Amino acid sequence: RSATRHSCSIAGKRGVTLNSLGSSSWVLGNTTTHNNNNNNNNIHQSSSNTSRWFSSSSSQEFVLTHPSEVDDGKVERGRIVAITSGKGGVGKTTSAASFAMGLAQRGRKTCVVDFDIGLRNLDIHLGCERRVIFDFVNVLMDECTLHQALLKDKREPNLSMLAASQTRDKESLTVEGVERVLAELAKTFDYVVLDSPAGIESGARHAMYFADDAIIVTNPELSACRDADKMVGFIWSKSRRAELGPSETEAVSQTLLITRYSPERAEAEESLSIGDIEELLGLPVVGVVPESKDVLTCTNMGTPVISLGDDNPAAGAYSDMVDRFLGEEKELRFVTSEPVSFFSKLFT
Numbered sequence: 001r002s003a004t005r006h007s008c009s010i011a012g013k014r015g016v017t018l019n020s021l022g023s024s025s026w027v028l029g030n031t032t033t034h035n036n037n038n039n040n041n042n043i044h045q046s047s048s049n050t051s052r053w054f055s056s057s058s059s060q061e062f063v064l065t066h067p068s069e070v071d072d073g074k075v076e077r078g079r080i081v082a083i084t085s086g087k088g089g090v091g092k093t094t095s096a097a098s099f100a101m102g103l104a105q106r107g108r109k110t111c112v113v114d115f116d117i118g119l120r121n122l123d124i125h126l127g128c129e130r131r132v133i134f135d136f137v138n139v140l141m142d143e144c145t146l147h148q149a150l151l152k153d154k155r156e157p158n159l160s161m162l163a164a165s166q167t168r169d170k171e172s173l174t175v176e177g178v179e180r181v182l183a184e185l186a187k188t189f190d191y192v193v194l195d196s197p198a199g200i201e202s203g204a205r206h207a208m209y210f211a212d213d214a215i216i217v218t219n220p221e222l223s224a225c226r227d228a229d230k231m232v233g234f235i236w237s238k239s240r241r242a243e244l245g246p247s248e249t250e251a252v253s254q255t256l257l258i259t260r261y262s263p264e265r266a267e268a269e270e271s272l273s274i275g276d277i278e279e280l281l282g283l284p285v286v287g288v289v290p291e292s293k294d295v296l297t298c299t300n301m302g303t304p305v306i307s308l309g310d311d312n313p314a315a316g317a318y319s320d321m322v323d324r325f326l327g328e329e330k331e332l333r334f335v336t337s338e339p340v341s342f343f344s345k346l347f348t
């Protein structure tokens with residue numbers, strides 16, 4: 001399929017409130033949790049040598065509403081969108097910042113949550129690293145309220161951020177705690193965007209587990225696509241929607257975001273083409289972001305790339321990606337090489 005004729009529409013769903021809260025019985029593999037009355041109910045974990053994913057019982061009452069109720073509109077709450085990949089360094093945090101900013105600019109109340117416990121970077125991308133007082137783990141440990149930990153973006157009133165802890169490790173995350181925080185966020189926000197760490201360790205597993213939608217980020221290289229394919233499989237089989245099964249709810253809606261794309265290199269067969277990546281991963285493409293030096297500049301300035309405006313190729317690509325996610329049909333831009341003039345050839 002020709003990339004120049006390729007168009008894509010991804011239907012996003014909007015929700016606002018969560019009507020009821022229940023008690024949770026989700027368990028993290030062989031990990032057990034209990035309350036410590038001497039330490040303000042902080043969570044302690046004991047793990048066996050056997051590693052398993054999350055499991056649930058049929059008698060569970062959902063703290064975060066049953067996914068089917070979100071899909072059919074019976075209960076309105078914010079949709080949870082995981083930005084994830086298998087390989088590190090493909091642009092997940094860059095994409096999460098621009099995607100969340102784009103949703104907020106379109107009038108959707110949005111909260112973006114950093115799940116990279118111990119190695120947070122999202123606050124730098126949004127230019128609020130000096131304002132972080134409380135973080136995600138502080139909320140989980142009941143050391144502050146969720147309201148105290150949320151940071152309002154100084155440029156866009158519809159955007160808020162929940163930072164990851166810089167000093168704790170990923171074992172601080174529990175299914176019960178994460179579900180409780182996401183349920184509270186989904187009461188207020190139309191979209192809760194989860195910036196997942198790379199790989200399939202604890203932070204990534206918790207980020208994808210409760211997702212209603214997942215955007216898989218990859219570069220046009222074989223190793224990145226192979227790792228992304230692994231993550232696609234985990235989401236299909238290990239998310240809460242997968243555990244509930246097709247008889248109870250729809251599967252996680254997965255789409256593909258290709259970053260650092262160079263049409264010149266693809267045409268020269270020096271990297272994978274859009275068609276190659278689609279064939280490898282079997283997912284619809286929600287966006288293609290071209291290689292751009294402006295990405296690094298924006299990161300250093302604490303400004304999401306999308307803020308550069310539609311005339312900038314990288315910013316325009318992120319803007320189109322947000323529109324496609326929300327259901328608008330748009331042709332892919334910046335996916336064909338620019339013609340080289342005679343004088344350019346002469347003097348190169």
